[in-house]
Amino acid sequence: MSHPYEITTESVKAAPPAIVSLLHMGGMTPADWVTVLTLLYLALQIGLLLPRYLKRIRHYLEERRRES
Template sequence: MSNDLHITTEAAKLAPPAVVSALHWGGMTPSSWVTVLTLLYLALQLGLLVPKYVEAIRTWWHRRPGGDA
């Protein structure tokens, strides 16, 4: 059991450098990594914010004078 935990821990430590090496070998420079991570972060933020804004607009629309509700 302890050996399995040790292997998992060491694999987790190795994963980030292995990913960076694979991306560099694939032709991605550090500036490309920053661009990809920034776009991923932006997509995640939009995915979280858009539903909130849609719900806020629907609530406002139904509460205004002459709204559907």
């Protein structure tokens, strides 16, 4: 195995605990981060689904107008 590959592998293994430790020292507990990430996830889901639903609503309304 090459030396840079080993360094990369070990860095990736150590990153999650190191990030949690740094964030905890920064004043945010893991529970706070779970809340923030959950809200971010919800916002992304809403942002991705909203255009799709608006398109479906417009299509439905156009079809309804054509029928009448």
